[in-house]
Amino acid sequence: MTGGNCGSASRQRRQRLFYEACIPALLLALLACRYGVPPNSNSTVLCAVALILSLSSLVLRLVWSSEDSTHPHVYRPGADDGAVWGSLLVPISVLATSVGAAEASADFIPGASRLYPAIVLSLGMSVTFTAHYQWSRIxxxxxxxxxxxxxxxxxxxCTIAIxxxxxxxLGDTFGLVQSIAVLLIASAAQHAWRNEILRSLPRSFTIGEAAVFTQGLALVAVDFAIQxxxxxxxxxxxSEYWEPHMHVLCLEAVVLGLWMAGSVLARVMATGVLGKRARRGxxxxxxxxxxxxxxxxLALALVSYISQIHPIRWILATxxxxxxxxxxxxxxxxxxxxAGAVYAVAQGDVSESTKFMLHVKRKSYHVLAALMFVPGLVYARPLLYMGFAVAVAGFVVAECMRALDLGPxxxxIDAFMRRFIDYRDAGPVVTAHFYLLxxxxxxxxxxxxxxxxLAGVLSLGIADTAASLVGMKLGRVRWxxxxxxxxxxxxxxxxxxxxIGVVLWLLKGGEGVGWYWYALxxxxxxxxxxxxxQNDNLVVPLCMYxxxxxxx
Structure with a gap:
């Protein structure tokens, strides 16, 4: 490729990434205005900080190159650093939840009204991440x-305002200094966790993907600590109050338990305490x-202690x-x-399949997700909520077995996973199935x-599958x-x-919203x-939500 072509391709990429950054920046600004208007003393402050964060993300994309040549062995190849998404995606998700909830502006009490502190913490961590990233580039x-x-x-x-x-x-017992201290502790924790993930799992994440993951983890840890x-x-x-909110408490306990168990297990295996034969036995x-x-x-014991409800009985009853x-x-x-029977019949032909057929087999898991989860949301939402937590736990255990070579x-498991990986699985862990789930x-x-x-199910299970198959068969004009x-x-x-139209028909919803909004x-x-x-299985569902x- 000539120098002129390289320069043209680089300009096109920078323009494309700027246009991409405009979507979350404008979305955060829209959500911030909806949350902060009509104004009150707190919502107006948070709205202003969110608008500053949106503008900073666009400046970040305009001024700095999307590539980070100083750490090519750390970040996932074939992608920009994702710093814009690390700054905006978590606040977007939390603000969207707040806008859609009746208790979005309520003061903090345990349970469903955790949205306000989540907004505060997510904005505080994102502001710190953005400032540190900008400073590291100059x-x-x-x-x-x-x-x-x-x-x-x-x-x-911004930190003082937040x-x-x-x-x-954080309640009447917390003053301005204590509130800022909580923000700084949460920001420092997610910064340390992000660096640890990038160091221990090189080439598996962009800095933005790692930031989104660790910011979410910090939100869960702080909320669980407050409870x-x-x-x-x-x-x-x-205990009567906790009964309708047990799913939130159990989910937080599962997330924190998996994080700590995976970290401990990885460190134990790094010491070489087990040989190769013992690991596989x-x-x-x-x-x-x-x-x-x-x-x-430990997680079940803490849930029982906080709620005074027996978690096993609650799970069985649910x-x-x-x-x-x-x-x-x-x-x-x-x-x-x-699905298992179909896979067993077709697995012998995978190595001989055409590229298109292999792609069809990979996307069949997206379709399977849609077939499973739409009826669950319509007829058994609490069961679906809990089922996702169980599935995440199962995926984490299976990936630990595969990556650390534990058990017979x-x-x-490794052979199965490697049949369906793509260029984004360049690191020691296979992330595709985690992002899909x-x-x-x-x-x-x-x-x-x-x-x-159902934003994730519809965008990944239906639309992404259609886009891949139509693009491979009929695609001629490339972005x-x-x-x-x-x-x-x-x-x-x-x-x-x-x-969306089919789901609205099934749920008999959508009244008052014109079809042109759904088209938009x-x-x-x-x-x-x-x-x-970035990994579209992460950013696309949350933005659609x-x-x-x-x-x-």
Whole structure:
């Protein structure tokens, strides 16, 4: 490729990434205005900080190159650094949930009204991440001193403003200093976790993807710690209050337990305490079971202590508590049995398949997700909520077995996973199945809506599959600087709009919202899927969820 062609391709890429950055920046600004108007003393402050964050993200994309040549061995190849998404995606998701919830502006109490402190913490962590990223990029420039003063002065002003608003979130016992201290601790924790993930799992994430993951983890950890603090101060907790919110508490315990168990297990295996043969035998399986089992028991004990509700009984009652739940469970088992039989018949031909047929087999998991999760949301939402948590736990355990070569099944799991990986799985862990599951689960966990809860299922299970197959068969015109085609994007938009219409018909919803709004959502999400270099299984569902919540 000549120098002129290289320069043209680079300009096209920079333009495409700027247009991509405009989508989350404008979306955050829209959600911030909807949250902060009509104004009150706290919502106006948070709205202003969110608008500053949106503008900073566009400046970030305009000024700095999207590539980070200083750490090519750390970040996932074939993608920009994703710093814009690391700054905006978590605040977008939290604000979207707040806009769609009736109690969005309520003061902090345990349970469903956790949205206000989540907004405060997410904005605080994002502001700190953005300031640190900008500062790290100017350290070798001529305007280092002047730019550093401006960046950190703006960060300090935003942090104080967020801390002022955070006093309402953390209760009467917290003043401005204590509120800012909580923000700084959460920001420092997610910064340390992000660096640890990038160091221990090189080439698996962009910095933005790692930032999104660790910001979400920090939100869960802080909220769980607050619930524990309230329980320690209360002699007689209200178990009747916790009954409808047990799914939130159990989910937080599962997430934290998996994080700690995976971290401990990785460190234990790094010491070389087990040889290769022992890892693949019973000793490796015993280590795996003891670590995850121990943290599982600890998580259940903490849930029981906070809520004064027996978690095992609650899980059984939720699973088998109604005929609809039992029917959905039977449907899931039958669907999995059919999918397993189809895979068993077709697996012998994978190595000889054409590229198109292999792509069809990969996308069949997206279709399977749609077939499983749509009936679950319509007829058994609590079961689906809990089922996603169980599925995430199973995926984490299976990936630990594969990546650490633990147990006699590790080789089979590795062979299965490697049949369907793509260029984004360049690191030591296979992330494709995690992103697919989380992309479907996060809109359901965030709640507050009908079609918006199915943002992941519809965008990934239906629209993304249609875009891939239409693009491979009919695609001729490519988006500048990408392998994706305009025809594939058209297929994405049309199939997504049709899927939304079917779900609205099933749920008998959508009254008061014109079809043109859903068409706009489909187009914006389709264009984002075509432009982004981040993992679309993560950013596309959350942006669609936020857009659906922002509908007038």
């Amino acid at each position: 350290r070798k420039t001529a305007l280092y001193v002047e730019a550093s003063c401006f960046i950190w002065a703006l960060w300090l002003a 801390g002022y608003a955070g006093k309402a979130a 524990m603090g309230y329980r320690l101060q209360t002699d007689s907790p209200d 019973v000793p490796g399986l015993m280590v795996l079971g003891s670590v995850f089992g121990g943290f599982g028991v 699973t088998f508590g109604s005929p609809a739940h039992i029917a959905v469970l039977a449907y899931w088992l039958a669907l999995l049995a059919v 099944c590790s080789t089979s 989380l992309g479907c689960a996060l809109p359901v966990w965030l709640g507050h809506g009908s079609v918006s809860n 500048p600087g990408t392998a994706k085609t305009v025809e594939g994007t058209v297929g994405f938009c049309l199939s997504l709009l049709a899927a 959502v489909s187009v914006v999400v389709g264009v984002l899927e075509a432009l982004t270099e 936020a857009l659906m919540q922002a509908l007038p």
